Amino acid sequence: MLRDKDRYLNIVLVSPSIVAVLIFIYGFIAWSGRVSLSKWKGLTPDYTWNGIRNYLDLFSDPRFAVDIRNTLIFTGVFVGGSLVLGFLLAVMLDQGLRGESFFRSLFLFPMAISYIVTGVVWRWLMNPAMGSRMSGLNLLFANLGLDPLVNAWHTTPKWGMAAIALAAIWQMSGYTMAIYLAGMRSIPHELREAARIDGASEFQIYRRIILPLLAPVTLSALIILGHMSLKVFDLIIAIAGKQLQLDVPAIYMWQATFDGLFYARGAAIGMILLISVAVLIIPYLRYTLKTDSQP
Amino acid sequence: MWNLPQGIAFDNYVEAFSKLSPFLWNSFRMVIPAALISSMIGSINGYIFAKWKFPGSDIIYPFILFGMFIPYQSILIPLVRFMNAIGVTGLAGLAMAHIIYGIPITTLTFRNYYAGMPQELLEAGKLDGADMLGIYRLILLPISIPAFVVVLIWQFTSAWNDFLFAVVLTGNTDWPITVALNNMAGSQIIAWNVQMAGSLLAALPTLIVYIFLGRYFLRGMLAGSLKG
Numbered sequence: 001m002l003r004d005k006d007r008y009l010n011i012v013l014v015s016p017s018i019v020a021v022l023i024f025i026y027g028f029i030a031w032s033g034r035v036s037l038s039k040w041k042g043l044t045p046d047y048t049w050n051g052i053r054n055y056l057d058l059f060s061d062p063r064f065a066v067d068i069r070n071t072l073i074f075t076g077v078f079v080g081g082s083l084v085l086g087f088l089l090a091v092m093l094d095q096g097l098r099g100e101s102f103f104r105s106l107f108l109f110p111m112a113i114s115y116i117v118t119g120v121v122w123r124w125l126m127n128p129a130m131g132s133r134m135s136g137l138n139l140l141f142a143n144l145g146l147d148p149l150v151n152a153w154h155t156t157p158k159w160g161m162a163a164i165a166l167a168a169i170w171q172m173s174g175y176t177m178a179i180y181l182a183g184m185r186s187i188p189h190e191l192r193e194a195a196r197i198d199g200a201s202e203f204q205i206y207r208r209i210i211l212p213l214l215a216p217v218t219l220s221a222l223i224i225l226g227h228m229s230l231k232v233f234d235l236i237i238a239i240a241g242k243q244l245q246l247d248v249p250a251i252y253m254w255q256a257t258f259d260g261l262f263y264a265r266g267a268a269i270g271m272i273l274l275i276s277v278a279v280l281i282i283p284y285l286r287y288t289l290k291t292d293s294q295p
Numbered sequence: 296m297w298n299l300p301q302g303i304a305f306d307n308y309v310e311a312f313s314k315l316s317p318f319l320w321n322s323f324r325m326v327i328p329a330a331l332i333s334s335m336i337g338s339i340n341g342y343i344f345a346k347w348k349f350p351g352s353d354i355i356y357p358f359i360l361f362g363m364f365i366p367y368q369s370i371l372i373p374l375v376r377f378m379n380a381i382g383v384t385g386l387a388g389l390a391m392a393h394i395i396y397g398i399p400i401t402t403l404t405f406r407n408y409y410a411g412m413p414q415e416l417l418e419a420g421k422l423d424g425a426d427m428l429g430i431y432r433l434i435l436l437p438i439s440i441p442a443f444v445v446v447l448i449w450q451f452t453s454a455w456n457d458f459l460f461a462v463v464l465t466g467n468t469d470w471p472i473t474v475a476l477n478n479m480a481g482s483q484i485i486a487w488n489v490q491m492a493g494s495l496l497a498a499l500p501t502l503i504v505y506i507f508l509g510r511y512f513l514r515g516m517l518a519g520s521l522k523g
Contacts, residue, residue: 009427010347017340017398018355024395025362028370028377035372045376105509112505112512114456116473117498120480124487135487178513231366234458238477253368258463267372274369281364285357 029274035267042261054268064269067249070161074248075229077165078172082225083218085169086176091206093177094184104181107174115171119238122167126153126239154240161246164236171235172228176221183217184210223284227277249273304488311492318475319496321386322455325471329390330450333397337446338439340398341405342431346417356406363399367459375463385469389461393454401446408442409435444511452501452512472497 036055039048058064089107093100110118125136130150134142141149154163187210195205211218233250240246242255249269257266343349344356367374378388412435420430458473465471470478476497480490505512 010343011349013339014343014352017336017402018359020395021359021362021398024374025365025370026358028373029365031373032369032371105505108509108513109502109505112452112501113498114458114473114501116456116458116477117494120476120490120494123480124491227364231368233368234473234477237458238480241481250366250368253371257372263372266368270366270369270371273366277364277366278361281361285360285364289357289360 029271032267032270032274035263036271038264038267040263040267042263045263050264054264055272058265058268058272063244063247063252064249066244067247067252070246070248071230071232073159073161074165074168074232075226077162078168078229078232079222079225081165081169082173082176083221085173086221087180087211089173089177090180090184093181104178107177109174110171111175113171115234116238118167118171119235122170123239126163126167128152128155154246157245160240164232164239164246167239168229168232168235172225176225179217179221180214183214187213220284220288223280227280230273230276230280307486307488307492308496311489311496314479314489315472315475315493315496318470318472319500321465321469322471322473323500325386325390325393326451326454329393329397329454330447332390333394333401333450334443334446336394336398337401337405338436338443339431340402341407341409341442342435344402344406345409346412347427359402360399362396363403367396371459371463374460378464385465386471389464389469389471390454392460392464393450393457396460397450397453400449404446404449405439405442408439408445412438441511441514444508445514448504448508448512451504455501 034047037050037052038046039050040046093104097103127133127135127138128151129135130138134150137153138150141147152160154160156163191209191213192205195209200208231250232248233254236246236248236251242251249272253266253269253273256262256269340359344352374392378384378392383391416434417430420434425433455471456473457471458477461471461474465474476493479485479493
């Protein structure tokens with residue numbers, strides 16, 4: 001079927017992209033990997049072999065321990081919150097209420113905004129200043145007489161990350177809603193009808209039929225949100241700057257490399273992040289591509 | 296602060312705009328070419344991965360997709376050094392980074408779009424004597440507008456909103472808006488109202504795109520979770 005001049009043309013046309021991906025993704029990962037096994041510190045590259053020393057140092061580094069703890073708190077609150085809120089919003093829109101497309105757009109809106117903008121706005125909303133300098137949500141609570149709700153937000157010792165996760169939930173629950181809604185729409189109506197005839201309440205239908213059928217959607221959302229939370233960076237920077245209390249691996253990598261010039265350590269953090277993301281994403285990719293190719 | 300505003304003051308916007316306008320302009324200059332070039336590359340790649348597979352293309356494809364998920368911290372050091380070494384710095388370097396790291400998502404979106412096109416369409420083109428590029432240009436390209444819109448919006452939004460690449464690849468004269476806004480907000484001397492005005496200015500282009508083309512934006516997002 002193929003004409004001769006077309007036989008290689010397809011390869012010729014995609015090869016620039018393949019070469020770019022090969023260099024900028026896989027080549028650079030290998031390069032980072034090599035830096036992470038070196039003694040490079042300071043402005044001039046130093047590729048002296050250092051084995052896995054940098055990794056061992058990180059795992060005994062108290063700052064990295066804080067990073068892991070913060071990442072776990074952030075992931076728990078952010079992923080959990082986005083899933084619950086996203087599902088509830090999807091159920092709400094699934095009822096076929098009026099103005100559905102308006103609400104769908106409204107909830108998705110934050111996705112189109114950069115984490116920096118979200119961060120700057122939430123920085124005001126969650127401003128921990130008290131007294132006459134009080135602003136944002138604290139001021140709202142105080143004005144409404146809800147003083148017990150006034151709190152230190154992201155400056156709360158130990159649990160500050162949970163406040164950061166609130167801003168991330170605001171940003172991503174619309175996305176979670178969208179994928180849940182798409183999933184709900186693909187469930188045949190007969191199933192719900194049958195359940196209704198059997199006398200199931202709306203709550204039971206969602207709880208016993210829809211939620212279990214949407215398990216693959218939940219898993220996808222879990223993986224997508226989970227890998228985002230491993231990468232969280234801009235949002236924290238915009239809300240709080242670089243504070244040790246709210247440190248995460250991405251910020252540590254940044255500071256180690258570009259502020260401290262500990263290139264080898266920075267590269268090691270980058271590689272640890274990559275491996276954690278890969279553990280989540282590779283099985284997901286395999287699964288999705290497999291189900292994709294089945295007609 | 297939570298009371299109804301006593302009148303509307305535009306001076307905050309005037310002040311924020313005067314501070315941020317050069318950086319808004321930088322963002323536009325970087326994002327528009329990046330989005331256009333990305334979509335063209337994605338379209339060609341998608342066409343081939345969907346309709347003109349070559350030996351090994353099914354093996355290469357997931358390796359391209361994986362690039363969409365990597366934490367950029369794992370390529371940041373080589374990226375900065377490489378760009379400096381080849382002399383592509385500032386906004387040009389930033390646009391190039393967005394184009395290259397956009398290859399996975401743009402290829403995915405177009406591949407899924409073209410995979411949905413019936414094979415008969417291509418066969419008809421072949422019978423009429425069109426070659427591979429002829430079929431692309433005469434048959435598929437004219438009906439690819441929805442996919443182009445999805446990818447253009449997606450790339451526009453993600454390049455506009457990016458912070459990490461911008462902060463390592465640009466200096467203070469060619470910062471895009473995200474970096475400028477973050478630095479403005481970080482300085483204690485700027486009043487809250489001006490910061491909020493600046494945030495709205497920084498969000499406005501993507502919001503406008505979103506209001507008019509939101510339906511397509513949703514499709515781009517769902518493609519990001521591979522459910523094209």
